[in-house]
Amino acid sequence: MKDITKLIRRFMGILLLSTVLVIVLNIIILAVISASQTANGRPWTTAKETAEALQETETGYVLTGDMSDTLSRENAWAIYIDNDTLEVQWHTENLPDTIPMQYTISDIASLTRGYIDGYPTYTGESEDGLVVVGYPKDRYWKHMSPSWDYDFIKNAPYTVLIVIGVNIFLIFLIYMIANSKLLKSVKPITNGIQALPSGEPVYVREKGLLADLAAKINQTSDVLQRQKRNLQRKETARANWISGVSHDIRTPLSMVMGYAGQIEDDESLPEGTRKNARIIRQQSTKMKNLINDLNLASKLEYNMQPINPKPVNLVAIARQSVVDFINLGMEEKYPIEWNTDEALTTCVINGDKELLKRAIGNLITNSQTHNPDGCTISVCVEKRDTEYRIIVEDNGVGVTDEKLEELRTTPHYMMSDSGTIEPRHGLGLLIVGQIVSAHKGAVSFAHGKQGGFAVTLAFPIIDIDDKQQR
Amino acid sequence: MDYDYLKYKKILIVDDEADLLEMVISILKQDGFNAMKTAGTVSEALQICKEWKPDIAILDVMLPDGDGFSLFERMRTFTEVPVLFLTARGENEDRLTGLGLGADDYMVKPFLPKELSLRIGIILRRYYKGESPIVQLAGSQIDFDRAEVIKGEEHFPLTAKEHDILSALYRNAGRIVTIDQLCEAAWGDNPYGYENSLMAHIRRIREKIETNPSKPVSLITVKGLGYKLVLAGK
Incomplete structure (x- = not known):
């Protein structure tokens, strides 16, 4: 986590x-x-300043400077206690009546620490006595025993x-x-949310602070599962439908092909009739291929075609595909070149031999279909750092840049959901793509070196231990 | 057909489509076969097998009273007759089931008449090779039964590997057989890395069958791909 x-x-x-x-x-x-x-505030300072500002004159004590203003602004009063007599020698006008005029030493100690009659008092030392400044009762709060360890x-x-x-x-x-x-309670929730995209059923215990959230995740998972099941059912139905139709069409098509083939081969019939029969036979062969392609494409698309991966040699498969094509006897019009380096004899991947052969065969047939006037087809297998490549290339009419772009980007009409029914290209290349991606490979289309069309099938190199190869 | 003796072989065709049966018969008749019987059901087919003892059976997979695979298995309990499945079921699994049971071939409808008769010919030749003729090449003859090559007055014995390789080439006479197929024929499954041994064997075979081994005319190399056996007069 x-x-x-x-x-x-x-x-x-x-x-x-x-x-x-x-x-x-x-x-x-x-x-x-x-x-x-x-x-x-600064009451101590004020008291000290008051003491300094208090001067003895012939007429008695006088508070010089601004101090009296300062005091009256603060609403404070002041007294001066003589050191010798411990009597109040001077005081401000606003001295409350309750303030005593005579003090003992213990009074002095008490007022220094605290209050006189509830008025917080502060002392300042002057030459022969002590100036005490008293503030209104609610002006200051004094801590009376301020001593610590x-x-x-x-x-x-x-x-x-x-x-x-x-x-x-x-x-x-x-x-x-x-x-x-x-x-x-968050952890199972995040686990659940992270598991949702995998498509597997998710269940989070609906307990704790986030039980509501857990319930919602469970509901979401249920909905996703239901949708997946429905989709699978639909896809299976569709694939089965295609498979059923192609099955049912095979026997009647056998008859068409069979009798057309017989008429074609019957030398006692006029040439024109035999030619017509040949066309019927050729067209029904096309239909047969189309049915097979459609069936395979739909099965591959819906993952209903079992792939039987075994260690297979791509060189052998490519060679077989080429030879199968040559053995069809079309070499005059479509000469085929085997350009694999002779030193490269084994390129082993885990794959389905029949499907891979089908893919290469489709590419060769594709070159042939698009070049009715003939072309040279070249097949080669290469080993690169991380992949094996099978390249099928021709020197025929090739493709336009737009067509190439379309091949690379546009989904096949069979897989398209855009509602268009305009067929873009046959099923051949679609099947090639499906087969290659079922083998975790990649297909790329390009212009051929000699102007034609080139298709590269790339398969990642995997480690297959030697025992399996032998 | 080149092998007249095979034309007298008895062929049983099992399919529930009467029209198709009729067509297959007409195809095979055109090809020179004469002895043919048809069955539309499993029970009928079993009865014919027991009484008529066909030399080859062509079976459909979907029959009204059972499927061709189980019919095949029941047939195998009393006969070793070669079997070709001819069916509309083209799925790989079906194909593998059929071949896995030990069928000799599997063809998917629709099919070309020529292909059917060719495949039947191949199966019959393989099965009844005791009667197989000596193969004629440009400069020699191969006697597969005795595993030897006859060149002029001389007889050259074939080693087991040479016999395997030549048989594979002969089965596909006139067609290219890939290096890999030949290695597989001689050395079994997953035959990697035998290319050089194969070349050595081919050289020795040429010494036995070719008049001028350095200019072969019967065993042709197709560079990089494989080899082709050319029969005399072809």
């Missing part, structure tokens, strides 16, 4: 990235907030890191637990 692993890895990546981003974001937000805090502060950075680490780990853990269930 490569895809699932990939999915998990991607999820993890996203999670990790988002965690880091969130932490960074938090730090930034924290920094911004603290910065703004410092900017508008030294080690705690020393180890704080590590502690923070460990905490962050543990947090991340926890998040992962929660994520994994939460998702493992989902992933567990």
Whole structure:
């Protein structure tokens, strides 16, 4: 399950990235907030500045500079406690009534850490006393016992890191637990979806989070199976129909051919009659070939033609096809050349001898059919790096570029679903293509070297061990 | 037909189409055969086989009371008569079933009259070769029964391989037989890599049958493809 692993890895990546981003974001937000805090607060500084700004003059203490404005803007009050008398020597106008005017040392200690009567207070040292600035009660919250273990502060950075680490780990853990269930139910679903295109029946257990999805996959598989069965049934019916028709037509055609052949051979009959009989015989032979071709083509198309693969020698097969053609006695009009290198004696593939012979025979016949005025046909077998090639070529009329393109790209009318009934070419080349592809080979069409038509059948070279060959 | 003695062989033709039977008879009659009987059913065919003892049987596969394959098997229980299947069933499996059972040939309808009589001739020659004549070549004669070549006054014995090769050539006299077919005839199935041995044997055969072995006229080489045996007067 490569895809699932990939999915998990991607999820993890996203999670990790988002965690880091969130932490960074938090730090930034924290920094911004603290910065703004410092900017508008700074009560300790204010207290210190107030202490510095407080000057003793002949008329008493005076707050110089803008400090009184600053204080009143903050709604804060201030007092000055003398070091010796511990009495309030000076205070701002807005001092609340409840603030005492006399302090003990313990009062001082308390107000330094915390509050006077609920007002948060901050102290600043001046020459002979202490300036205390008090803020409105709801302005600041003071931490009264701010002391930590030294080690705690020393180890704080590590502690923070460990905490962050543990947090991340926890998040992962929660994520994994939460998702493992989902992933567990996703896996059979993805398996099911991946198995669907193979055409085999697929069943996914309808359980877990994605039971609905599983049910849909099962339904899809059922639909596909049903369609496949229907299609197969139709194709079988069609192939059977063609096979039945061709069977039934054989006996009547035998009679036509038989009697025509007899009339043709009867020397006591007039020449004209015998010639007519020959034409009948030739045409019925054509019909016979057509029926055979149609039957074979439909069987190959619907995979109903059993292929009996055995180690076969392509050179022997090609040679046999050529000799069969020569033995028909048409060599005068269609001289045939065997151009295989004599050193090449065996090209073994796993194949069906009869079908392969049929393919080569069809190509030779094709050259003959398209060149009624005769042509030289050349057959050769070649061994290339990864494939064996059988090349059947003629020097006849050849084909136009358009026709070549059509042969390469247009499906045969028998296999075409475009509804056209215009026959493009005979079944011969179609069967060649079917036979070659049943042997995992490839057919290519080209112009011949001498202007005619050339067909190359290429078969991949396979390893067949020597024992089988012998 | 060249072999007159074969024309007296008794031929049984089994088919359920009366018209076809009539035609086959007329074809074979034209070819010189005289002794023929026909049957339309399996039972009729078996009865004729037992009583008339034909020398060759031509069987259709689809018969009203059974199929030709089982008829053939039942015939084999009491007779070794050579059998040619002549049928409208052209599927490879059928062909293989027929030949696999041990039939001598299998022909698919429709067929040419000439082809039928040629094939019957081949089967008969092969089966009744005890009566086969001595084969006449341009410069010699081959006596397959005694496995020897008679050239003038001299008699040359044929080795087993030479006999196999010559028989294969003779069965297809006048036609090219491929190198591969000849190797198969001499060395059996999947005969790869025997091309050079075959050439050596051909050379020795020529020494026996040709007047001038370096200019052969009876055993002709077709370059790259195979060999052809030319009979005298052809």
